[in-house]
Amino acid sequence: MSTAFCFDLDGTVTTLEILPCIAAELGIAEEIATLTRLTMDGHIPFPDSLRLRALILGQVPAERVHEIIDSIPLEPMLLSFIDAFNDASFIVTGNLDIWVEPLLSRLGCRWFSSKTKQDSGRLVVEHILDKGEAIRSLRREGKYERIVAVGDGANDISMLEEADIAIAYGGVHPPIPGTIIAADLVINHPSSLCTLLKAL
Amino acid sequence: MYPIEGAVIACAGLGSRLGMGLPKCMIEVGGQTILSQLISLLRPWVTRIHVVVGYREELIIDYCSRHHPEVVIVRNGEFRSTNTAHSLMLGSIGFSRKVLYLDGDLLIDRESFEGFLEHAAGCELTLGITQAKSSEAVYVSTGTDSDSGSLEVRGFHRDMPTEYEWANFFVASPALLGPGSKYVFECLAPFLPAATHPVEVFEVDTPEDLDRAKAWVNSQAIKN
Structure with missing residues (x-):
């Protein structure tokens, strides 16, 4: 059976949430981490929160953001899995294309992200990814008989709901209760996750 | 390669006959939850453990994230x-x-369980049985396989007390479990006779079972 494996990026493939790391550059890591936590827990709608965070963090030059993201450790077992199952793996992230593109290009798999444009030197969020829609569009391609999704935060819920096998993942921090309710499986360890994914 | 690919522990039930308001696997006996005792028992034998949750799943999910992060929750x-x-x-x-399939309300003697797993390595289907003692036992009739001379299970019975009862664990291929609403032993009945190896097991279905299980765990602690 042909299977697509869809992974959240922040706190799933990366071992840290990316936006608070960028915020450290402006000396507001704690504040953005709080905002990120509130967003992940579903207290603030993801689109509102992302626009606000992009507005603040857009002050950091993109090249510097790339350096920061480059220094964030990736989960090695997930990395190996994505490498081995490159054609079947997808990153599905609400993060901004301008920030995560170099990292995603290095991973070498296909990806879905939120889209931005530059307007008079200002970063403008053009389209915020609905992860559920990303799964639906993947399904419309007709190439995969089964879609597996792995996520941990509020904006992963629609992705998990659309998947055939939904996994709430707590490798970096516990998955929020909403992802557990949307999930078939709860997995807290990267080794257990990758072993199961390979066995499916 | 391990003879057994993994273990599935069923912890989804209401445990209504015991009436403690929490999943039976979360009951502490001898200072440790039944679930932790099962996982510790299985660890030397299997790398992959799936724990199936339902009733008050949040308790088991939280417990496993803190104490057994390597298990997969289904x-x-x-x-x-x-x-x-x-x-x-x-x-x-x-x-x-x-x-290896198990109920999550079992307290199992390590030594006799190891004997069971060694026996199961060479069989397609191996059923766990134990000396009959529980409040609502499903009894098993046994016999000796004429070729191997090994003990085998030949039938399950509700109303015909025998020396052994069904112990609610077995080793089999996942293909044996189809959809339906039957009890586990009813699903297995068409595949009898099947290999077996008696194990000392206490199942906790009722308050009386729990008292018996606690007494056994205490006696084991004194012995060791």
């Missing part, structure tokens, strides 16, 4: 209208060869 969202056989089928996700 959710049975229909635990109120399905039985253990359905949970075991859900828990089989990603398994294709030989799996």
Whole structure:
């Protein structure tokens, strides 16, 4: 059976949430981490929160953001899995294309992200990814008989709901209760996750 | 290669006959939850353990994230209208060869269990049986296989007391578990006779079972 494996990026493939790391550059890591936590827990709608965070963090030059993201450790077992199952793996992230593109290009798999444009030197969020829609569009391609999704935060819920096998993942921090309710499986360890994914 | 690919522990049930208001696997006996005792028992034998949850799943999910982060939690969202056989089928996700299936309310003697697993390594289907003692036993009739001379299970009976009862664990291929609403032993009945190896097991279904299990765990602690 042909299977697509869809992974959240922040706190799933990366071992840290990316936006608070960028915020450290402006000396507001704690504040953005709080905002990120509130967003992940579903207290603030993801689109509102992302626009606000992009507005603040857009002050950091993109090249510097790339350096920061480059220094964030990736989960090695997930990395190996994505490498081995490159054609079947997808990153599905609400993060901004301008920030995560170099990292995603290095991973070498296909990806879905939120889209931005530059307007008079200002970063403008053009389209915020609905992860559920990303799964639906993947399904419309007709190439995969089964879609597996792995996520941990509020904006992963629609992705998990659309998947055939939904996994709430707590490798970096516990998955929020909403992802557990949307999930078939709860997995807290990267080794257990990758072993199961390979066995499916 | 391990003779057994993994284990599935069914912990989704209501445990209504015991009436403690929490999943039976979360009951502490001898200072440790039944679930932790099962996982510790299985660890030397299997690398992959799936725990199927339903009733008050949040307790088990939180407990496993803190104490057993390596297990895979499988959710049975229909635990109120399905039985253990359905949970075991859900828990089989990603398994294709030989799996050890257990109820999450069992206290099992390590030494005799090791004997069971060694026996199971050479058989397609191996059923766990124990000396009859529980309040609502499913009895098993046994005999000796004429070729191997080994003990085998030949039938399950509700109303005909025998020396042994069904111990609610077995080793089999996931293909044996189909959809339906039967009890686990009813799903296995068409495949009898089947290999077996008696194990000292205490199942906790009723308050009386729990008292017996606690007394046994205490006696083991004194012995050791």
